[in-house]
Amino acid sequence: xxxxxxxxxxxxxxxxxxxxxxxxxxxxxxxxxxxxxxxxxxxxxxxxxxxxxxxxxxxxxxxxxxxxxxxxxxxxxxxxxxxxxx
Numbered sequence: 001x002x003x004x005x006x007x008x009x010x011x012x013x014x015x016x017x018x019x020x021x022x023x024x025x026x027x028x029x030x031x032x033x034x035x036x037x038x039x040x041x042x043x044x045x046x047x048x049x050x051x052x053x054x055x056x057x058x059x060x061x062x063x064x065x066x067x068x069x070x071x072x073x074x075x076x077x078x079x080x081x082x083x084x085x086x
Contacts, residue, residue: 004050004068004075011045025065046071052078 002010009023018032029039043054046067052074061067 004071005064007049008046008064008067008071011042011049015042015045023064025063025068027064028062029064029067030062050075 005025009020012018012023012032013020016032016034016038022032034042039059040056043056043059046052047054050071052071054070054074058074059070061070
């Protein structure tokens with residue numbers, strides 16, 4: 001089972017032209033020269049990969065680690081919501 005970080009790194013590699021060593025937990029989105037449109041498009045990739053919905057206003061992340069934390073949070077919250085509807 002891949003970690004959230006590994007899955008996000010793979011998404012970055014598939015979507016953009018980076019090398020894996022550029023994608024550490026402390027890498028900032030600014031380091032990667034991502035503009036807001038890139039990030040919005042990438043959010044859709046993340047939503048598909050993790051089967052979550054990301055509220056736009058909540059996705060204020062500066063580093064890849066913050067992205068990992070946000071994704072983990074959305075996954076756990078949305079899994080809880082899904083399981084409580086049974």
